Amino acid sequence: MIRILALLLAFVVTSCTHKELCENHSEHAHRFHIKVMADYRLDWEENITGYRDWQTSWEEGYLDYDLLRPKTPKGLRVVNYNPDGNYNIHNIPATGGTVTLYEGENDILFYNNDTEYIVFSRHDNGATTRATTRTTSRATYTGNAFAEEGENTVNAPDMLFANYHDNYISHKTLGPVDYSIVLQPLVFTYKVRYEFKEGLKYVSLARGALSGMAESVQMNTGETSETRATILYDCDVTEYGVRALVNSFGIPAYPNPNYPTTRGAKHGLNLEVMLRNGKMVKFDFDVTDQVNAQPHGGVIVVKDIVIKEQDGVQGSGAFDVEVNDWGDYEDIVLPL
Helix, strand or coil, X not given: CHHHHHHHHHHHHHHHHHHHHHHCHHHHCCEXXXXXXXXXXXXXXXXXXXXXXXXXXCCCCCCCHHHHCCCCCCEEEEEEECCCCCEEEEEEECCEEEEECCCEEXXXXXXXXXXXXXXXXXXCCCCCCEEEECEEEECCCCCCCCCCCCCEEEECCCCCEEEEEEEEEECCECCCEEEEEEEEECCEEEEEEEEEEECHXXXXXXXXXXXXXXXXXXXXXXXXXXXXXXXXXXXXXCCCEEEEXXXXXXXXXXXXXXXXXXXXXXXXXXXXXXECCCCEEEEEEECHHHHHHCCCXXXXXXXXXXXXXXXXXXXXXXXXXXXXXXXXXXXECXXX
């Protein structure tokens, strides 16, 4: 009897052990996967030409240089392609996560997935995927003297980070292979200052436009398109005039080995101000030299703007402009 009980006990223990191994079998299976560990380069401008080292020569005490840095995004998208033209899209936390790949060769595109205004071309091929922004218009903007004829008017793009790895070879492993990556910024910020000499007291609202900027950017290389666009944006009224922080892909056809000798584009800065009496006044400025010297973000300054007293006081001086008096922006969806 004792011997029979011992055999039964051994059978029960063996059965339980076998069942536990079966339940955990998927955790130990061979798979083609990587453990992405993502970091981000949080720069809002690049000192490429030596025009001005803003980081070390920053003078605006009310707005610290580091406060202009973009924030880490909320999520990360990973798209992996194989030579047969197939692809998979994975959405993981911004800091990383585990991604399953195809066996063998993979091209892998990484970018943040929390954008609102950016539009991506179809995911047919990581090497040809590009990002653009939404076309928009506003009734009061009719172009400026320095814009190329026929330029689209667009929203400023959201912050965009990306990286690309071609021909990554995936092998079967028991656990995910560690994969560290730093995503680079593809969108940069221009801090625009409109400095007033006279008449700022009459200004109620302001908004602007920056022409001659790149309409799109290539995701795998960071090279911008030759096609130009005008970015429309709202401004803040400050103690010195008007200020705007304008996101952009940068100048067209950049980088290229012949920069800046191939630069032929004009860059115009527009300002529309609505006065407290309801009158609107417009200004255009040529900022070509400033933008060419700062192809990926920086500071653009125009000075000595004057609102004439006769413009500021005529009509109903007690009339205070509401935001709706501008007229709305109108987004236009265009196929890529």
